[in-house]
Amino acid sequence: MLWAMKDAAKTVKGALVAMGAIALSACITSEPARVTFGPKMPIVDAADTSLPIRYDLRIPDRDAAYRTSIFEQLYAGLGREDLTAATSDEYRPASCAPHPSNVSGEQAVLDAIVDAAENARIVIVNESHVVSRHRNFTAELAARLEPLGFTHFAAETFSNPTDGVPPVLESVGLPYPRDVDGHYSSEPAFGRLLRTVKRLGYIPVPYEDNVQRDRSAPVAQQIAWREAFQAQALADALAEAGPDARMLVHVGYSHARETPIGFSDGREDLWMAARLRDLTGIDPLTISQYQCREESGPIRLAGNGPDAPEGAFDFVIAHPVTRFEGQRPTWRAEAGDLRVSVPAPLIPTQGAHVVEARLSGEPEAAVPMDRVLIFPGETVDLLLPAGNYELRAVQAMMD
Structure with a gap:
């Protein structure tokens, strides 16, 4: 079903590219841009x-x-986000050691990731659910990966009901995302990310756990259930899409992590990215955006942050702390x-x-x-x- 939607996505892509050309022509010949x-x-x-x-x-x-x-x-x-920043640590600096490459600047960082993705079938990038600039970076990444042949965009946020068609699949032919397509994706920066992947012709993939489980179960067990479901759903979607499909997956926080997490009872368990690797035999290219934050300066590559050991992610990005005006x-x-x-x-x-x-x-x-x-x-x-x-x-x- 996902692969059958490719033609609809291409139709939307062509229409939006044409609209973009008209807008560009207007910018060249008309008054300065205004709202x-x-x-x-x-x-x-x-x-x-x-x-x-x-x-x-x-x-x-x-x-x-x-x-x-x-x-x-x-x-x-x-x-x-200014109100969120009053209480959230995710708007405070969390410095990480520089990456050995010393790559900095958004385009240079994207270049490094795209070079590494040349032969990747799966790229997984995470976000903080409260920092909108992470969604903007994923949009830029999606635009850079599409020429490499990336075809599918999977997102944790997409609603995935147990019965009926997921809303995001119903809206494939539309040039805009809808509020009902997902929870986090109704935030405008996320909405613009989805406009980008629609324009580029990506096929959407919902994969979130939709099984009603025992809420009284230990937290570690609930995490394990969810990670296993997500990994299996993505593995199934990739198999259904065929051997030429390449997938960009946008997740929250640790779902992108390739190393185990330890729990207070001494157990270790795997997050979704590691489980997906084990299910498919495909080593995903993993990118973390939430661990490292600099006081100021450009986006740069960093070493793994204090909350994750070496090998947890292939790339760690340090964004500057979000500042506010108005x-x-x-x-x-x-x-x-x-x-x-x-x-x-x-x-x-x-x-x-x-x-x-x-x-x-x-x-x-x-x-x-x-x-x-x-x-x-x-x-x-x-x-x-x-x-x-x-x-x-x-x-x-x-x-």
Whole structure:
């Protein structure tokens, strides 16, 4: 079924390449790039949207560590990494020794990875679920791997129901991702990653564990179940795709790790990447983005971080720590987004609004090009590529 979707993906790729050529021509012949908004800017209740849970700020009354973790992911998914950074260590420096090659700069780092991927059938890259720039790097990597013949894009985030077609497979023919396609992928930077892989013609592969298991089982057992399921699902998808298929897999955290993890009871177990290697006999090229963070400077290759021994990953990337301006990550403006003020009518006087910017003509179901949570009295920017957008504000559900 996955391979049969290749023609649909190619059709979308051709259409989007043509659209890109038109946009490039417009940039050459017209006024400087700018962002414009349509005349309608509605304010709607979360309950009246197609996916109310996206705007639900209510957190179960659990222990403080759990609530902090959920809020960190929630804020990051709603464009407020600055709020996540207030409590998350993932926005603080974690220095690692330089890689022996001393490679630095995004293009040089990508060059090194692509050279190593020349003969690889599987490339696995991880992310922090709260640091959006990791998704931007994966998009750049996907663009560099496609000319090598990479055909499939697998992502942990893709919804994978036990019955029916996974949503991401239903939307193969669309040029945009949908909020229902996955959890983390409804964050706009992830959405733009999916727009990139759609444009390039990658075939999506959902593989997340979808078996209802005993939640009272030890954590180590629950991890083992999940890692085994994911590895088997990816091995099956690769076998189904055929011997010419090459796969880029985007995961969270340690799923990309090739060495065992130790547990408090003295046991060791394997993460998904190692299990996939053992199932297929294919040694994946593994890349970690979350271990190492520099105070400033360019992206660079690093040695394995303090939480992973030598051999855990083939490449470790040290990104600079995310900085903020106008409550938003500065890397997005540096990457080409235009900074635009949220129109005053959409800023809340009470409660909270989630302001969304979708390309004109795209439906409510599409992941917006930007989405940002705003509380009363805040000045928060939108970050958008040049184009015409439809704005709306959704009144968030709060305690």
